[in-house]
Amino acid sequence: MVLLLSACAGDLSALDAAGPNARNVANLWWIMVAGSAAIFVLVGAILCLSFTQPGRHWLSARWLIVGGGLVMPSAVIAALVATSFALGERLLVHAEQAPVRIEATARQWQWEFRYPGSDGALSFNELHIPAGRPVDFTVTSGDVIHSFWIPRLGGKIDAIPGHTNTIRLLAEKPGHYGGICAEFCGEGHAVMRFAVEAHEPQRFTEIVDPLNASGAGQQ
Amino acid sequence: MDQPSPSSPIKLHHDLQAIWDTKPGWGRLSAVNHTVLGKRFIIAAFVFFAIGGVLAMLIRAQLATPRSAFVGPDIYNQLFTMHGTVMMFLFAIPMFEGFAIYLLPKMLGARDMAFPRLTAYGFWCYVFGGSILIAALLLGVAPDSGWFMYTPLSSSTYSPGINADIWLLGITFVEISALSAAIEITVSILKLRAPGMSIDRLPIMAWYLLVTALMMLFGFPPLILGSILLELERAFDLPFFDPVRGGDSLLWQHLFWLFGHPEVYIIFLPAAGAISMMIPTFARHPLVGYRAIIAAIIAVGFLSFGLWVHHMFAIGIPHLALAFFSAASGLVAIPTGLQIFAWIATLASGRPRFDVPMLYLAGFFVIFVIGGLTGVMLAMVPFNLQAHDTHFVVAHLHYVLVGGFVFPMLAAAYYWLPHITGRVSDHKLSVPAFWLIFGGFNMTFFLMHLTGLLGMPRRIASYPPEAKWEWLNLLSSVGSFLMAIGFALFVVDIILQVRFGKAFRRNPWGARSLEWATPTPPPAYAFASLPRVQSRADWLDPEDHAVKLAAGRGYLGFARYGWMETLGVGMIEGEPDQVIVLPKPTILPLWTGLATGAIVLCLLFKAYWLALLPLAITVTLLLSWTRTTGAQSDLGPLPIGHGQSAAVHWEAERPPSWWAMVFTLGADATFFASLLFGCVFLALIAPAWPPPVVVSPSYGLLALAALLMIAAAIYGRLALRDLARTRSPSAWLGLCALSHAGVCAVVAAVIASDIPDPTLHAHHATLFAILGYAFLHSGVGCILALYGVQRQRHGKLSALRSLDLRIGSLWHDYAAVAGVVALLAVVALCWSVGGRP
Structure with a gap:
């Protein structure tokens, strides 16, 4: 972790935030990385199972297409779009002091x-x-x-x-x-x-x- | 007329071969056959891929170390501009066109594409246009403003050399090929199918290609318009993009990305179609969710036109508008995810087995899913504003395009190579090639996500050592060279298989689609007779069909009049409604391509008046294509086998060429709509408005032009009516041509009197462009009307053979509608800046 953080340092690093705007985006990034890793592992596992154990009932076509193809991306995208819209609005206003x-x-x-x-x-x-x-x-x-x-x-x-x-x-x-x-x-x-x-x-x-x-x- | 008597399979084969085969030697230049041209497209595209790959390696060599002195920024800018341009326009699009041209007729149970000479013309335009770009690269004058050509960097003030002109003209030349392929693919899928193949029995790849082709028809016109406007600015100083004179560089961005984003899906969808054909074969189960996938493809088609702004999040658009495009960009993940899970579900429902194509598809799954996930990240506005124009985006787009196109195409190469060569593969080199490409790719591009977030912008030729990007860049460069070795191994493998693979009888993978019912390697005529399809065409029995078809027991199982025949069917129900007689091999497409190339070269070297000569030659050659089509007497219905009969296509109600004109006009209307959008955009958004001098149009002349446009359309219809009553249409056609000529004269007079100096301000330049559009359409209308007169003189027209006039009438009608809209737009644009009478 320390290694990772030090790797993220740098004069131009967007991950080495020095202000609220960059920090919010960096946090969003780490959340998205974690979520993406989870989704990637999940899809990969289902793909492997479809190969090694075809015909299992919990791998039914309807479940896969509706669950994996419709519900999962819809939920993830709705949550992400709402979050980043709220984040974007905060980046815009927020001025107690005259800029x-x-x-x-x-x-x-x-x-x-x-x-x-x-x-x-x-x-x-x-x-x-x-x-x-x-x-x-x-x-x-x-x-x-x-x-x-x-x-x-x-x-x-x-x-x-x-x-x-x-x-x-x-x-x-x-x-x-x-x-x-x-x-x-x-x-x-x-x-x-x-x-x-x-x-x-x-x-x-x-x-x-x-x-x-x-x-x-x-x- | 009697049906020719059946013959033995061998005799049938020899008869058809004599009719269909391309001549050897110089005769190869006259090839129009889809199997021949499909292969040529694929090979040419792969050569350009290799060139683009070498450019990529030079880029990585430059970036491997900080403060690299390998090339200077002037050369580096050419390298990355050409890398993007070559990969997008000269590799990806033509490669999928090649696959489509080779496979589509065989999958649909037809003998060729709808317009074989157009295939050939498209091929020559592509090769000549690509050669112009590569020649420029070798001469050191290649485009260097980025493959996206943002103005004003690409305008004559900041790019005074020939470089940018080469991009604008060369790419537009290549796009002729893309648009003609799009029209051809659309019409071929809709009309040229085996009897019984209703629209809900299409092999899934045909659905993918249909949506792709339609997207091209509506996606390419904005870019062609942008290129023409920018070239007009560079060559004649018309200020469409000059912010000082009422132009706006943002107009270019809108037009470019209006094309550029659909382009990404235009590249992905055909590859997804190939995946949808391969997965069922290896799963040994029909594709699951066929209808859901069709819905998803159509959804992608529509959505892809609604998210171009996500390439422009940083240009200062209000946040709420950004949120809309952000949501739309995220939304496209849903139909894409649906397809991925439908493929997984197909595997899970079947008895999957592993082979080389599946290995490459596994690579596709891994890389494309990662690319999709980073794509969702980039759709989020706050994150995009950090990652935009950094190496993060470079990583993302390579994950999507290499994952979504190159890996499926490598799988497809191994899957269909036995069909092309008639030889089965062995696996010695394909597996290490895969691991080198896959490992090298991830090493290059996975790290690049981090490089980007550490602040490395795109398109910089060098970076200082203190930026902390050196290790990441060095590893990326090493990875890219591993990947290059993998591709070299792939090429060696393919050559070995073509040369030394073992011959096999038929269908080595146990596939269930019609292309495997042809002999392999396929003869020029593909099927000795055409099948009747009773089930979904991606899950039928090719072996059973193959035997019957070779014996001539299907439709058209005979050689008649030395004609190259295939069947046309109703779009929806798939029942035969015409016999399509295809054109013989001819060298005309090559000459026409050369003449078109001469126009481009004249424009490139600014010999504008000289360009009129090759233009006249091109038009004459195009018209001369039709000398051999049609007939001088009515034939009536012809037998097609199985006791059925159908009209020959020039006597049919809705032949392919009629539909081709409909789709051409659709693309044309998109072009016109983009032009009107551009004019309104400039008037509303651009700086330096209102103009110093407002045009007050000559209303009398405009009204006269409108009347003449409507008259031309009416005369075109009267000609058709008289032909139907077996009277000569020549007089009406003459009046039609005269009216069109009148429109040209009046519009030219309006331009001369009202817009003496179109370089003054974008207001003048946009009016000039709109009037120019109307002028050109009447000019073409005039030629088409005179062509009708010519056809009448040659006896090619009758009440039954009215196709030429019906196609012409479509044009005259469109020219009238678009022309009147153009004239109204001129008036409205003048009023909007205070030019009321």
């Missing part, structure tokens, strides 16, 4: 981040976010389609020219996370990465908005 808004613009092959605040600070391939506070990323593209992805914080959203998409992510602790372009975008696709630094809120304000930093505490 920070950061604009991310993708271009071949670079990420540009624009921060809120008086001077509209910019950074390239380096993203600063406050820890413990939700961030709304408004994502678009200046040329072809890219995809904005910080695996340890949560799912991805496409950067599409002419459209603006929003995704809300939250990093629980200060730290360093990896970000990467997930949609094929040409020759530089592999190198279109960005570094994510999650800071204590005070430090975040100092970095992105030095002019207002002194007054940040009074807001």
